[in-house]
Amino acid sequence: MTYSKIFGMSILTLSVLISLGISSINTVHAQQVTINGAGATFPFPLIDTWRVEYQKVKPDVNINYASIGSGGGIQQFLAKTVDFGATDAPLSKSEFAKAVNPVHIPETLGSVVISYNVPELSSTPLKLSGPVLADIYLGKIKKWDDPQIKQLNPGVNLPSNPITVVHRSDGSGTTNVFTDYLSKVSPEWKSKVGTSKSVQWPVGVGAPGNEGVAASIGGSKYSIGYNELAYALQTKMNYASLQNKDGNFVTPSVNTTLAAAVAAAPTLPKGDQPWSNVSITNAPGKASYPISSFSYIILYKDLNANPSIDNQKAKAIVDFLSWAITDGQKFSEPLGYVPLPAAVVKTNQDTLGSLTFKGTPLLTK
Amino acid sequence: MDEKSRRLSVIKTIRSKSNESKFGDKFFKGLVIGCSIYTIAMVALVIYALSEGSLPIFLKEGFYFVIGTDWNPVEGSESFGALPYIIGTLVSSAIAMVIAVPISIGIAIFVNEMVKGRIGTLLSFIVELLAAVPSIVYGLWALFVFRFVILDYIEMPLYNALGDKLSIFGTAPFGLDVFTAGIVLAIMIIPIVSAISREVIRAVPDSQREAAYALGATRWEVVKTAILPYGKSGLLGASFLGLGRAIGETILVTMVIGNAVGMSAIPTSLFSPSQTLSSIIANEFNEASGALHLSALIGLGLVLFALTLLINVGAVFIVSRVTKSHSNLRD
Numbered sequence: 001m002t003y004s005k006i007f008g009m010s011i012l013t014l015s016v017l018i019s020l021g022i023s024s025i026n027t028v029h030a031q032q033v034t035i036n037g038a039g040a041t042f043p044f045p046l047i048d049t050w051r052v053e054y055q056k057v058k059p060d061v062n063i064n065y066a067s068i069g070s071g072g073g074i075q076q077f078l079a080k081t082v083d084f085g086a087t088d089a090p091l092s093k094s095e096f097a098k099a100v101n102p103v104h105i106p107e108t109l110g111s112v113v114i115s116y117n118v119p120e121l122s123s124t125p126l127k128l129s130g131p132v133l134a135d136i137y138l139g140k141i142k143k144w145d146d147p148q149i150k151q152l153n154p155g156v157n158l159p160s161n162p163i164t165v166v167h168r169s170d171g172s173g174t175t176n177v178f179t180d181y182l183s184k185v186s187p188e189w190k191s192k193v194g195t196s197k198s199v200q201w202p203v204g205v206g207a208p209g210n211e212g213v214a215a216s217i218g219g220s221k222y223s224i225g226y227n228e229l230a231y232a233l234q235t236k237m238n239y240a241s242l243q244n245k246d247g248n249f250v251t252p253s254v255n256t257t258l259a260a261a262v263a264a265a266p267t268l269p270k271g272d273q274p275w276s277n278v279s280i281t282n283a284p285g286k287a288s289y290p291i292s293s294f295s296y297i298i299l300y301k302d303l304n305a306n307p308s309i310d311n312q313k314a315k316a317i318v319d320f321l322s323w324a325i326t327d328g329q330k331f332s333e334p335l336g337y338v339p340l341p342a343a344v345v346k347t348n349q350d351t352l353g354s355l356t357f358k359g360t361p362l363l364t365k
Numbered sequence: 366m367d368e369k370s371r372r373l374s375v376i377k378t379i380r381s382k383s384n385e386s387k388f389g390d391k392f393f394k395g396l397v398i399g400c401s402i403y404t405i406a407m408v409a410l411v412i413y414a415l416s417e418g419s420l421p422i423f424l425k426e427g428f429y430f431v432i433g434t435d436w437n438p439v440e441g442s443e444s445f446g447a448l449p450y451i452i453g454t455l456v457s458s459a460i461a462m463v464i465a466v467p468i469s470i471g472i473a474i475f476v477n478e479m480v481k482g483r484i485g486t487l488l489s490f491i492v493e494l495l496a497a498v499p500s501i502v503y504g505l506w507a508l509f510v511f512r513f514v515i516l517d518y519i520e521m522p523l524y525n526a527l528g529d530k531l532s533i534f535g536t537a538p539f540g541l542d543v544f545t546a547g548i549v550l551a552i553m554i555i556p557i558v559s560a561i562s563r564e565v566i567r568a569v570p571d572s573q574r575e576a577a578y579a580l581g582a583t584r585w586e587v588v589k590t591a592i593l594p595y596g597k598s599g600l601l602g603a604s605f606l607g608l609g610r611a612i613g614e615t616i617l618v619t620m621v622i623g624n625a626v627g628m629s630a631i632p633t634s635l636f637s638p639s640q641t642l643s644s645i646i647a648n649e650f651n652e653a654s655g656a657l658h659l660s661a662l663i664g665l666g667l668v669l670f671a672l673t674l675l676i677n678v679g680a681v682f683i684v685s686r687v688t689k690s691h692s693n694l695r696d
């Protein structure tokens with residue numbers, strides 16, 4: 001017992017001495033900073049690319065990002081155990097109130113594609129409208145040759161097989177965006193089911209993750225489901241073109257998602273205002289793809305609110321994010337992500353400019 | 366003098382050794398008591414954590430939480446009921462038991478009674494190899510491969526032939542349903558049930574077999590009249606152990622059960638998707654939005670704990686009754 005006590009004490013002293021030594025070295029020489037973030041899985045490949053690329057720009061800044069899910073990211077952000085959180089859905093009203101002065105920084109964009117497996121539709125892509133999609137997911141449209149689907153796809157020989165509906169079984173930002181869209185285009189969906197990361201699905205089979213949904217659709221004829229755009233592009237799935245608010249049928253792509261964000265940009269709030277109602281699904285505009293969404297980084301407006309952030313780290317976080325929303329955007333498209341439109345970059349820059357540490361602005365122009 | 370001191374030293378060593386062993390006894394006793402206290406404390410802590418975490422949902426829903434069928438995590442219109450998942454858990458485990466128990470006991474009888482020796486050892490080795498496969502591997506294999514075998518060769522023919530006559534085959538099959546979950550669960554629990562059954566049957570004294578043979582019994586009659594009745598309680602125990610594993614299994618079930626939510630998770634036929642208590646926790650815990658949703662999921666954990674406890678108590682009760690009636694029979 002006494003031995004272990006002495007041993008423990010000496011380890012403790014040693015580590016204190018070492019850490020003192022390191023910190024004194026740090027203040028003299030290179031300022032090694034580690035920024036810890038956690039949250040959504042959707043932007044993980046992009047943030048991970050930023051981590052690598054930013055090392056080349058600023059070798060003394062390390063970024064750790066744990067993709068534990070949006071919900072976990074918000075919880076850790078509220079508990080102040082991470083330096084920044086990341087979430088696919090903006091903070092809800094109650095979370096916003098709990099956080100006390102948080103800011104939202106949309107860092108990338110994504111969209112949800114409607115994937116399907118109908119052998120008869122191998123040459124011409126399926127066309128769907130929002131209300132028809134909602135009725136399929138409500139279980140009201142049961143067969144592929146339903147008059148409503150036929151009407152949208154003239155001249156296509158649709159089979160009379162039953163539609164197998166596939167959805168995500170795990171709580172997910174993708175489901176949140178998808179159900180948000182269905183709530184906007186179908187009053188019945190809004191009242192019966194609603195918008196959330198997991199909902200009470202009236203019909204269908206649930207599969208875990210993008211991979212699970214893709215496997216379920218790929219393996220079973222006459223099924224329909226939804227996936228992230230980046231995932232669908234990588235795996236070359238069949239996906240439907242959707243009728244947008246202006247009545248055009250739009251194929252999901254980086255450009256059509258960008259169009260939706262451009263159309264929605266003027267309506268966005270300032271970074272420190274509540275974002276709980278922000279949604280760019282069913283956006284206006286000829287080329288806008290209707291199921292699109294931002295993914296957010298969340299910070300405290302005064303970074304000192306998190307006791308583990310000191311002045312130096314606060315500066316490093318703001319510098320990193322300034323880089324990520326400008327130079328960092330060029331890494332989006334190769335990964336299937338959608339770069340931010342200029343207007344949103346401007347909003348973000350204003351937000352970053354308003355961030356402080358103990359009242360002092362962090363961004364020096 | 367010399368002799369005396371030698372004797373003295375011998376006595377001393379014995380004494381010190383006995384002292385030492387007294388200390389050893391005490392130490393061992395303390396250690397064992399510590400271990401059992403640790404176990405009990407762990408169970409108590411689990412119950413405490415589950416009760417505390419699920420308190421908000423029981424305050425809101427009351428007993429409806431256990432018998433309700435609604436599951437709506439949408440903020441503002443939250444409502445949670447555990448009944449569909451209790452049913453899903455029981456149905457998928459029941460299917461697994463119906464398939465696994467006869468096969469396992471069959472394997473045990475075959476290995477012990479029919480092919481003693483090398484082939485038997487080899488066969489039981491192969492079966493036990495199944496126990497070493499992690500359940501996620503079963504899950505992936507079932508999702509990507511085995512599901513289609515079940516769909517094409519079992520579910521579709523049954524649906525086509527009997528779908529409109531019998532409602533238990535009445536849902537158009539997709540391969541992700543309680544039936545598939547039950548079959549894959551059965552494959553997962555066969556190794557453990559058959560391994561224990563094998564030991565139980567091996568423990569049946571040869572005098573029992575010899576007595577039956579002496580009366581002119583055939584091999585099947587020996588199994589039926591001597592071996593199975595003698596090993597009844599042990600075989601029941603083996604089955605309940607398998608049931609315990611099937612009820613708690615999470616990741617495998619999540620891959621293949623179809624993960625329906627709320628009312629639609631109550632299976633209306635063998636081929637309808639469902640959800641178990643553990644699979645919905647695994648599905649929704651990470652991204653649970655709102656305190657009530659989280660509390661409801663922890664509440665499901667408590668329900669699962671209670672269900673397992675009930676089944677264990679039931680098992681002990683049944684086993685003790687069986688042994689009693691069995692000993693009466695022998696008297």
